[in-house]
C-alpha cells in the first residue's frame with residue numbers, strides 16, 4: 001500500500017486513555033472501535049454519503065468478486081471501500097501481476113483501510129473522491145481497468161456525479177471488463193443501470209444485513225453523459 005491523496009488525521013496516542021464509557025464503542029484491538037461501529041457512526045453523521053449502517057457481509061463481498069479471472073486481471077479499482085470487507089476478499093486473491101486501487105472519501109474510514117491493509121503489495125489505498133478516479137489512474141500510469149467494484153451509493157448521487165463515475169469507468173474499462181455495483185435494495189435500480197449498460201445481471205445475496213446483491217454490468221451504451 002502506498003500513497004494518500006488527501007491528508008488523513010494522524011491518530012494521537014493518549015498516555016492515559018479514559019476508561020470505557022457506556023456511550024463509547026465496545027473495546028476492541030482497533031483504535032476507534034470495530035468496523036460496524038465506525039460504519040454506524042459514519043451513517044448517523046453523514047447519512048446519504050454512506051447509505052449503509054453496517055459493513056457488507058463476507059457473502060456480499062465474495063459475490064462482488066465472483067467470476068473474476070485472476071490470471072488475466074491486471075488492474076482492479078474499488079470505489080467507496082468503507083471499512084474494507086470487499087478489499088479483504090480482493091487481497092486474498094490478488095496475483096503479483098495485478099494492481100488494485102482502492103478509493104474512499106471518508107477520512108475516518110480511509111484511515112481504517114490504510115491501517116488494515118498497510119504493507120499489502122500492489123494495493124494502493126487513496127483518500128479521495130471516486131468522481132475523480134480518472135486522475136488517480138493517470139497519476140499511477142494505469143490506462144486500463146479490468147473490473148470496477150463500486151460500493152458507492154450511486155443512485156443518490158446527483159446525475160452529473162453519477163455520470164462522472166460511470167463515464168470514467170466506460171473510458172477505462174477493457175473490452176471484457178465489468179462494472180460491479182453493490183446494493184441493499186435488491187433490483188430497485190435495475191432499470192437505472194440498464195440505461196447505462198447493454199448487459200445487466202442481478203445477483204441476489206440473502207446473507208447480508210439487510211439482504212442485497214450485486215449488479216454485474218458490461219458494455220456501456222454510447223455516451224454516458226447523455227443518459228437522463
Ligand SMILES: C[S@@+](CC[C@H](N)C(=O)[O-])C[C@H]1O[C@@H](n2cnc3c(N)ncnc32)[C@H](O)[C@@H]1O
Nearest residue numbers: 049052055056080081082104105106129130151
Ligand atoms: C454503502 S458504503 C459501502 C462500504 C463498503 N464497500 C462495504 O461494502 O461495506 C458506501 C461507501 O462509499 C463511500 N463514498 C461515498 N461517496 C464517495 C465518493 N464520492 N468517493 C469515494 N467514496 C465515497 C462512503 O464513504 C462509504 O464508505
